Amino acid sequence: MLSKAKIKLGIAPIAWTNDDLPELGSENTFEQCISEMALAGFKGSEVGNKYPKDPKELKKALDLRGVQICNAWFSCFFTTKPEEETIEAFMKHRDFLYEVGAKVIGCSEQGKSIQGLDKPICDEKPVFTDEEWEKLAKGMNKLAVLAAEKGMKVSLHHHMGTGVQTLAEVDRFMEMTNDEVYLLFDTGHMYFSEGNQDAVDAIIEKYADKIVHVHLKDVREDVLKTLKEEKWSFLKGVKEGIFTVPGDGIVSFDHTFRVLENINYEGWMVVEAEQDPAKANPLEYAMKARKFIAEKTGL
Ligand SMILES: O=C1C[C@@H](O)[C@H](O)[C@@H](O)C1=O
Numbered sequence: 001m002l003s004k005a006k007i008k009l010g011i012a013p014i015a016w017t018n019d020d021l022p023e024l025g026s027e028n029t030f031e032q033c034i035s036e037m038a039l040a041g042f043k044g045s046e047v048g049n050k051y052p053k054d055p056k057e058l059k060k061a062l063d064l065r066g067v068q069i070c071n072a073w074f075s076c077f078f079t080t081k082p083e084e085e086t087i088e089a090f091m092k093h094r095d096f097l098y099e100v101g102a103k104v105i106g107c108s109e110q111g112k113s114i115q116g117l118d119k120p121i122c123d124e125k126p127v128f129t130d131e132e133w134e135k136l137a138k139g140m141n142k143l144a145v146l147a148a149e150k151g152m153k154v155s156l157h158h159h160m161g162t163g164v165q166t167l168a169e170v171d172r173f174m175e176m177t178n179d180e181v182y183l184l185f186d187t188g189h190m191y192f193s194e195g196n197q198d199a200v201d202a203i204i205e206k207y208a209d210k211i212v213h214v215h216l217k218d219v220r221e222d223v224l225k226t227l228k229e230e231k232w233s234f235l236k237g238v239k240e241g242i243f244t245v246p247g248d249g250i251v252s253f254d255h256t257f258r259v260l261e262n263i264n265y266e267g268w269m270v271v272e273a274e275q276d277p278a279k280a281n282p283l284e285y286a287m288k289a290r291k292f293i294a295e296k297t298g299l
């Protein structure tokens with residue numbers, strides 16, 4: 001059994017309001033979002049664009065509902081911009097997250113990323129040069145030191161349309177960075193990238209002791225097939241429903257849960273299923289996800 005004492009369950013606000021596609025869920029308020037997270041039985045949240053910027057105000061609203069912030073996305077640009085720019089922005093982000101009580105910072109290298117562009121996501125992803133890999137690894141090693149100053153851990157979110165997307169790229173990233181740089185494992189992005197369950201199972205197996213945050217995301221197989229055939233962008237895929245909550249798609253979570261149990265994982269598992277709230281009611285899908293996790297893990 002996964003340990004109830006060590007594992008906390010969160011859900012990302014992106015199912016209510018989507019920062020990458022602000023037209024999705026623009027009608028949903030911050031209060032509705034966090035109230036429904038609590039109602040569905042989640043104890044944690046990441047940070048969305050409608051959340052108060054003042055940490056005290058944010059914390060008060062969350063405390064009232066028994067929810068806490070466990071992470072927030074951070075975009076790095078080590079491969080394309082001066083290192084100091086990412087570091088300066090990271091320190092502000094780190095201090096905000098520290099104030100609201102998060103222990104982990106999930107980063108994504110957005111230099112050359114096509115995740116927000118109108119380009120076929122499966123055909124035009126960036127591939128870093130040796131020099132870009134060096135810049136990324138050096139930068140992430142620095143962020144790890146800065147995170148540790150506050151007792152926090154820095155992690156890399158492998159992501160579609162970025163230079164750290166595939167299993168091989170995750171391998172290279174982990175080989176090139178220091179032991180203090182961790183991984184944010186996202187089940188949906190790994191399945192989307194490699195198109196098979198083996199990759200999802202391989203990454204959790206290989207990096208179990210380096211994973212400090214988990215995004216539980218499922219993939220709709222029929223939408224993935226059409227996306228590839230019709231060469232959709234990432235955001236078109238999201239609008240058309242490429243992602244859904246765990247248990248509602250093609251991804252199997254059995255091995256992920258088993259490995260996390262075996263290593264006695266301590267930390268957050270966060271349901272993250274961005275889709276159009278007009279088609280997939282966020283509360284309904286949050287409850288569906290919570291039920292699936294309870295049935296599979298006893299949590
Ligand atoms: O962690 C994530 C944050 C989102 O903004 C992103 O696009 C999504 O797919 C994801 O995995």
Ligand SMILES: [Co+2]
Binds near residue numbers: 157186215272
């Ligand atoms: Co994610």
